[in-house]
Amino acid sequence: MTKVYKLLDVEDGSVYNMTLPMILEEINHDRSEEWTKYDETDWREGLAEFTQFVVLREEDDAKV
Numbered sequence: 284m285t286k287v288y289k290l291l292d293v294e295d296g297s298v299y300n301m302t303l304p305m306i307l308e309e310i311n312h313d314r315s316e317e318w319t320k321y322d323e324t325d326w327r328e329g330l331a332e333f334t335q336f337v338v339l340r341e342e343d344d345a346k347v
Contacts, residue, residue: 285344290336298339309334 288306290299301309303323310329311320321329330336 287344289340291339294335
């Protein structure tokens with residue numbers, strides 16, 4: 284079962300359902316060759332530091 288994260292865009296108030304691969308893509312896209320990609324171990328840090336999203340809730344995809 285895939286975990287889905289409900290994210291709030293603090294800039295415009297939009298709410299999104301995203302899986303971890305989607306979140307990692309958002310954090311790591313359009314970066315230089317020297318960029319060390321965020322992964323499953325530190326994605327929350329990358330989300331807070333490099334995006335406008337905050338996690339509202341996480342749940343299994345069957346409940347979304």
